[in-house]
Amino acid sequence: MKTTLPFRHENEKLYLKKIHPLVRLILPFILVIPLLIIEDFYLIFTILLVTFIFDLIFRLNIIKVLLRLKVVIPFVFLITIFIPLYVGETLFYSFNIGIRIIIYKEGLYLASLIFLRVFGAFFIFMSFFSTFTYSEFIDALTKLRIPSVLVGSLIIMLHYIPILAGSNKKILEAQEMRGKKITSYWQKLKIHAYTMGKSLVMNMERSEKLYESLKMRGFSGKITFAQKKLRITDVGLLILFSLMILCIIFIINL
C-alpha cells in the first residue's frame, strides 16, 4: 500500500539523516516565525530563497514538495482574492462588468503579502517535513515532551489514514467495476458520503480490535518507544541556524 502521508520512505536517501529529528522539526519554525511577522517583501523572498537553497544543498525533492503544495494554492488563493476589492483607499485599477469593480493598491499589497506568507510557510514546512520518516516525526514529538496520550493518539491516527484511504478507494473501485460511472469530482464526493456510514462501522470495529491487540500485549494507557539521543552538534546546528536567520534580517534592515 502506498503511504499518502507527507513523509519519506525509509529507503529514500537523505543527507540530513544524521541531524536529530527534533532539530529538523524546530528549524522550519525558526524560518516561519519571522516570515509571518515581517512585512518586507525582500525579506520574505530572502527567507524563501534560503529554504530553496537549503533544499538544493541537501538534495531534497523540490518537485515533490511543490506538487504537494498545489493542493494548498487554491485554498490560499481563495482567502486572498477578495482582499484587494475591499481593503484600501488608493485606486489601482477599475473595470465594469455590470457593476463597477475597484481594485485598491493597499488591498493588493496586503493580499500579495498574505499569499506569500501562507504559501511560504507551507513551502518551508513541506520542505522540512519531507525529510522525516513517519518514525522520526513521532520521535521528534516525543522529544518535545508532548503528552504520551496525544502522541499515542497521533501515532494511531497517522497509521490508519493511509489504510482507511486505501479501503475507501477500494469501495469506489468496486462500484466502478460494477458499472458506476464516476465522471466528476462532485459525484465522487457524493459516493464518499454514501460509503461514510460503512467506513464508520468498519473503523469502529478496527479500533476495537486494535485496542484488544494492544491489551493482549500489556497496554495500560501509555505507549513507549525507544528514543534517539540528542547530540551537542544537533544543538549547535540549531543555534547556528537561528543566528544565520537573525543576521539576514539585520543585514536587510540596515
Add this chain to the structure above:
Amino acid sequence: MTGNNGSGKTTLLRLLVGLLKPESGTIKIFNKTLTRDKQKLWEIRKSIGFLFQNPDDQLFAPTIEEDIGFGARNLKLDEEEVKERVNWALKAVDLLEFKEYSPLNLSWGQRKRAALAGLLVMKPKLLILDEPFANLDFKSIYNHLKILEQLRKDNDITIIFTTHNLFFVEHWANNKMIFLDNGTIVFDGTTKEGLNNSNVNELLGSYDDILLLIKKRHI
C-alpha cells in the same frame, strides 16, 4: 482448529484469551482460571500470544522495530533486553532487514510475519493464531509453516491455529485437530483421523474429493 465459515473458530479463540466472556462455565489456561480481574488476566496473557486475522489490527507503531518492542516494553524489561528480543524475533520471522520500515511499506505476508514477531518477543508458552495462512500465496504459507515448526522445536511453544485450508491441516498430520460446526465440537482427534472422518468430510467436503477435483481441472 478447523471448520466452515461462521462455525465459531474465532469466537472460541477469543474466549481462550479472555477477550470474550463465556456465557456459562469457566476457562482454564495453564491451570489458572480466566477472570475479569485485569492484573490476573495480564499474568496469564503474558504467556499467550494472540495473532489477529488481519495484521493491520495489530501493527500500529511507526516502525516494525517499535511495534515488535511494544509488548516487550510492557513486560518492563530493560532496554538492552528489549532490543535483544526484538532482533531475535525479527530474525526468527526473517524480517531483520526491514526493522526500520513502517508497517505500511510492507507486503501483506511481511506484515503477517511482523505481527507474529510482535508476539514472539514476549516469549509466550502458547501461540494462538487466527487464520495465519489467510490471503497468503503458497510460498509465503510454506515460509510461515517453516517458521512455526522451527519455533515449536526451538522454544517448546504450543501452537493453536484456525484454518479451513485442508492442505495445511495435512502438514500437521500427527497433531491434534478439532473440528467445529455451529459452535459445537464435532470432531476431536489427530489430524490424520480427522481427514478421514465421515462427519468432517460431510461438513467440509472430502479432502480426497477436493484433490481429485483440482487434479481433473489441471489435466
